[in-house]
Amino acid sequence: MDHFEVNILGCGSALPTTKHALSAQVINLREKLYMVDCGEGTQLQFRKTKLNFNRLNQLFISHLHGDHCFGIPGLLSTLALLGRTGEIVIHAHPDAEKIFRPVLDYFCREMPYRVRFNSINPGAHALIYEDRIVKVYSIPLKHRVPSCGFLFEELPKSPHIIREMVDFYRIPFSLITSIKNGADFVTDDGMVIPNHRLTRPADLPKKYAYCSDTAYSEKIIPIIEKADLLYHEATFAQQDIARAKETYHSSAQQAAMIARKAQVKQLFIGHFSARYPDENILLQEAREIFPQTTVATEYLKIKL
Amino acid sequence: MDHFEVNILGCGSALPTTKHALSAQVINLREKLYMVDCGEGTQLQFRKTKLNFNRLNQLFISHLHGDHCFGIPGLLSTLALLGRTGEIVIHAHPDAEKIFRPVLDYFCREMPYRVRFNSINPGAHALIYEDRIVKVYSIPLKHRVPSCGFLFEELPKSPHIIREMVDFYRIPFSLITSIKNGADFVTDDGMVIPNHRLTRPADLPKKYAYCSDTAYSEKIIPIIEKADLLYHEATFAQQDIARAKETYHSSAQQAAMIARKAQVKQLFIGHFSARYPDENILLQEAREIFPQTTVATEYLKIKL
Numbered sequence: 001m002d003h004f005e006v007n008i009l010g011c012g013s014a015l016p017t018t019k020h021a022l023s024a025q026v027i028n029l030r031e032k033l034y035m036v037d038c039g040e041g042t043q044l045q046f047r048k049t050k051l052n053f054n055r056l057n058q059l060f061i062s063h064l065h066g067d068h069c070f071g072i073p074g075l076l077s078t079l080a081l082l083g084r085t086g087e088i089v090i091h092a093h094p095d096a097e098k099i100f101r102p103v104l105d106y107f108c109r110e111m112p113y114r115v116r117f118n119s120i121n122p123g124a125h126a127l128i129y130e131d132r133i134v135k136v137y138s139i140p141l142k143h144r145v146p147s148c149g150f151l152f153e154e155l156p157k158s159p160h161i162i163r164e165m166v167d168f169y170r171i172p173f174s175l176i177t178s179i180k181n182g183a184d185f186v187t188d189d190g191m192v193i194p195n196h197r198l199t200r201p202a203d204l205p206k207k208y209a210y211c212s213d214t215a216y217s218e219k220i221i222p223i224i225e226k227a228d229l230l231y232h233e234a235t236f237a238q239q240d241i242a243r244a245k246e247t248y249h250s251s252a253q254q255a256a257m258i259a260r261k262a263q264v265k266q267l268f269i270g271h272f273s274a275r276y277p278d279e280n281i282l283l284q285e286a287r288e289i290f291p292q293t294t295v296a297t298e299y300l301k302i303k304l
Numbered sequence: 305m306d307h308f309e310v311n312i313l314g315c316g317s318a319l320p321t322t323k324h325a326l327s328a329q330v331i332n333l334r335e336k337l338y339m340v341d342c343g344e345g346t347q348l349q350f351r352k353t354k355l356n357f358n359r360l361n362q363l364f365i366s367h368l369h370g371d372h373c374f375g376i377p378g379l380l381s382t383l384a385l386l387g388r389t390g391e392i393v394i395h396a397h398p399d400a401e402k403i404f405r406p407v408l409d410y411f412c413r414e415m416p417y418r419v420r421f422n423s424i425n426p427g428a429h430a431l432i433y434e435d436r437i438v439k440v441y442s443i444p445l446k447h448r449v450p451s452c453g454f455l456f457e458e459l460p461k462s463p464h465i466i467r468e469m470v471d472f473y474r475i476p477f478s479l480i481t482s483i484k485n486g487a488d489f490v491t492d493d494g495m496v497i498p499n500h501r502l503t504r505p506a507d508l509p510k511k512y513a514y515c516s517d518t519a520y521s522e523k524i525i526p527i528i529e530k531a532d533l534l535y536h537e538a539t540f541a542q543q544d545i546a547r548a549k550e551t552y553h554s555s556a557q558q559a560a561m562i563a564r565k566a567q568v569k570q571l572f573i574g575h576f577s578a579r580y581p582d583e584n585i586l587l588q589e590a591r592e593i594f595p596q597t598t599v600a601t602e603y604l605k606i607k608l
Contacts, residue, residue: 015385016348016378040378041345044320066381066411070374074320074344077370081319099410106403107370 004029004154004206004304009045011270011296013235014067020272021045021298022067023212027152029134035059036150036210042071043078053082058129061092062212063147073103080111087114091128093146094119122148125223139223141214143248151223154205165198206304212271216254227264228304234269237281252282256289270296308333308458308510308608313349315574315600317539318371324576325349325602326371327516331456333437339363340454340514346375347382357386362433365396366516367451377407384415391418395432397450398423426452429527443527445518447552455527458509469502510608516575520558531568532608538573541585556586560593574600
């Protein structure tokens, strides 16, 4: 179950359309789920993915515009109805608690679990969450209100044990963990089998960067450098670049420029303005600059 | 355009499913739109109906449970993005303003239109809204929190002018309104043409009653009596009647009993618990008692 998977729940922008749902993603990291943004209707989109609501514990909110967070009260109410008991942590701008706590207090009076808000400073690049498999950093973005992206960085993994060697030397199960951690094995007759003969190198830890909403900002490049996957907003096509500037959003070309300069492995663009009936215009503009670009769509699963 | 049409946007209960959206309806009365309840995702459902957002001015909220009102902030934000200027009135329990005003103040700082809350007392049967085509009354319901249904009662309509008589007597256009209001016509040579020869009786004004959420309550019968259409919640089947009692909801049989005792013309049941994969069980139980029963479904348009 060693996977790292990004599930797109919604990739539209502020005005919902019949085609795109509002911003939300679920990152599935070895069956633990991390949600990024939670626009209205996210719980419905989540349900359609068939992912298990109970495995969600961390919710990261990029910024306090309604299309990125109006789904929070409904999602949390549903988790309560489903009998959840484990704490949920919402990582967001300090105002999130001021706004949503009264709503939760009113509508979820008998909450069977705790909701904790972890205040983050969207202006700082900082470690905001860490567990045994991942570290999550904020990525300061440039928007009309304080906004940050999130960098999910897997912790270094253990090397793979070579099964045949374990069988050959009859290595007891109790020693496997120490061998994974680098120990050699000594046979009964005193022969030392060096660790590198017992193991194959660990998979490289993966990096995923979510950057939405934001104007073009080269400041993020050192943070997201060489990420395996970048999701970057591309609200507008180049013909509407003036509107992009005005609203602190990016064009598809700008998203691609960031991807190229940061040398990421692949780029997914999203947060599409409702004005484009077909996102091919955005895709083409981005691919001219960064060929490894794909258009995000609802229910897409991206495996890293 | 003399129509009265109920559009079902959502008829699921608290737990959203991939089949049913959360409670919301739009009543289209001669091209003026009135919304009843606004669960999460309502603006998306609304969009799918292709009804014109600009014609919506009145929003009626039955009670403050999330599945009936979490769609309000998103809907109002979208109306702002669409450049609305006319006032929106939200008729709801007084707490609605306490809860939603801070959310609107935070997220819709530059609202191009005014949102006014009209506090209603869900415990009283009262006239809460009136315009030139309809009167809306509250219907006190019986639920875990204060809850009321809504009775939409069309005002008496003008009689129809008989076109052929207008042509025959060459009645000038300037007199049409007074004839519609009951005046006779006097010809140039002094002959009196009585009003009943110039007009056909007006269509009977229509009555629509929305009753959700509620336990079985006979108190509503005199209010909804002989309505052309009753939408009554039927969250549970008879096998789960204990759960219905506990949660102050109705069974399909109970909804049908109310319809029969109130002698309404037709009954639509809705607000289905997610536990029934197929609502036929509810439909059959209701039809045994009240044959003119139909199961509500999303995007259904009911013409009165």
